[in-house]
Amino acid sequence: MNTQIPASGLDGLTAQIDLGALAHNTRTVAAYAPGAALMAVLKADAYGHGALPVARAALAGGAAELGVTTIDEAVALREGGVTVPLLSWLSTSGYERAIDADVRLGVSSPRQLAKVVEAARAVGRPAMVHVKVDTGLNRNGVAPAEWAATRDALVDAERAGRVRLQGVFTHLAHGDEPEHPFLDVQRDALAAIVADARAHGLTPDLVHAANSAAALTRPDLHFDLVRPGIALYGGIPVPGRDFGLRPVMTFAAPVILIKRIRAGEGVSYGHSWIAPHDTVVGLIPAGYADGVWRPLSGRIEVAIGGRRFPQVGRVCMDQCVIDLGPDGGGVAEGDTAVLFGDAPGADRAADWAEKLGTIDYEVLTGVRGRAVRTYTGEL
Numbered sequence: 001m002n003t004q005i006p007a008s009g010l011d012g013l014t015a016q017i018d019l020g021a022l023a024h025n026t027r028t029v030a031a032y033a034p035g036a037a038l039m040a041v042l043k044a045d046a047y048g049h050g051a052l053p054v055a056r057a058a059l060a061g062g063a064a065e066l067g068v069t070t071i072d073e074a075v076a077l078r079e080g081g082v083t084v085p086l087l088s089w090l091s092t093s094g095y096e097r098a099i100d101a102d103v104r105l106g107v108s109s110p111r112q113l114a115k116v117v118e119a120a121r122a123v124g125r126p127a128m129v130h131v132k133v134d135t136g137l138n139r140n141g142v143a144p145a146e147w148a149a150t151r152d153a154l155v156d157a158e159r160a161g162r163v164r165l166q167g168v169f170t171h172l173a174h175g176d177e178p179e180h181p182f183l184d185v186q187r188d189a190l191a192a193i194v195a196d197a198r199a200h201g202l203t204p205d206l207v208h209a210a211n212s213a214a215a216l217t218r219p220d221l222h223f224d225l226v227r228p229g230i231a232l233y234g235g236i237p238v239p240g241r242d243f244g245l246r247p248v249m250t251f252a253a254p255v256i257l258i259k260r261i262r263a264g265e266g267v268s269y270g271h272s273w274i275a276p277h278d279t280v281v282g283l284i285p286a287g288y289a290d291g292v293w294r295p296l297s298g299r300i301e302v303a304i305g306g307r308r309f310p311q312v313g314r315v316c317m318d319q320c321v322i323d324l325g326p327d328g329g330g331v332a333e334g335d336t337a338v339l340f341g342d343a344p345g346a347d348r349a350a351d352w353a354e355k356l357g358t359i360d361y362e363v364l365t366g367v368r369g370r371a372v373r374t375y376t377g378e379l
């Protein structure tokens with residue numbers, strides 16, 4: 001499939017999504033976990049990339065299953081024509097809709113399991129469940145003290161034909177630190193839970209724990225299924241390690257105005273930047289309402305035609321300013337400025353994240369407002 005960017009795509013602020021890069025990244029992660037199936041994680045509208053087109057690209061790249069947070073996300077994929085197994089692992093209601101749509105449900109407590117059983121009774125067909133066990137992250141998941149009660153309730157529910165335990169899984173507390181000793185603790189705790197489940201007659205088909213980093217670096221955590229997220233989008237799963245992943249989102253905007261200013265003149269609110277000499281500045285129609293964080297003011301550069309130009313002055317709600325230098329840098333109104341992404345000289349989302357003291361997940365999911373997603377790439 002070859003999806004072209006619409007002709008109007010660069011007239012404004014865009015988040016250009018390269019589906020070919022996403023399929024490439026999926027194949028790359030799968031190659032690191034050849035003995036396991038791959039579940040592409042598409043929560044939060046596929047990390048801000050658009051869940052339905054990303055789902056198709058991930059499946060073209062070899063994903064066997066898809067994972068989301070909410071039932072609404074899963075049902076939307078079903079309504080979009082996605083037929084592969086879908087897991088939703090953080091919902092507290094709407095179980096009837098999930099069962100009707102053949103969505104697998106993550107279960108994190110005996111109380112939640114009871115609600116799923118009741119929903120299955122109301123629908124008249126069994127619910128497919130993956131029990132989430134807390135092995136030390138202390139977030140969602142069945143607490144160790146509640147495992148026996150949950151296990152016994154699963155046994156009863158299976159005998160009654162209300163549920164089918166398809167999987168057992170956990171989340172890693174130090175997933176981006178491949179050598180952290182707590183990963184071994186969680187691995188062994190998960191294995192012990194699975195052994196106990198099987199000893200009591202439960203027969204889960206899928207055991208899973210590995211996020212992007214573990215899928216790429218820890219074969220002992222692959223089990224039956226790996227669940228990459230950020231790696232699929234070309235993020236940095238393990239700082240300092242290059243796995244051949246390609247950025248998927250390119251955040252770009254046109255230069256809509258160019259003007260000359262004199263030495264000593266200030267730019268943007270508060271005149272936090274004063275021109276040290278006569279220069280030319282360009283206006284970019286992207287601000288903190290769109291995902292250009294205000295704390296990045298004066299700390300980033302954009303790429304235009306392979307050259308880098310500093311952003312100057314405060315980032316505003318709708319716009320920011322770049323310094324093109326005394327000669328204007330050869331930039332004309334209408335030229336495209338790449339804020340981050342796959343372009344010569346451009347930053348990656350991880351570069352912004354480092355400046356902000358956060359992670360690239362937050363930068364990618366923060367692209368919003370008037371940014372229009374466009375799609376390209378050969379699958």
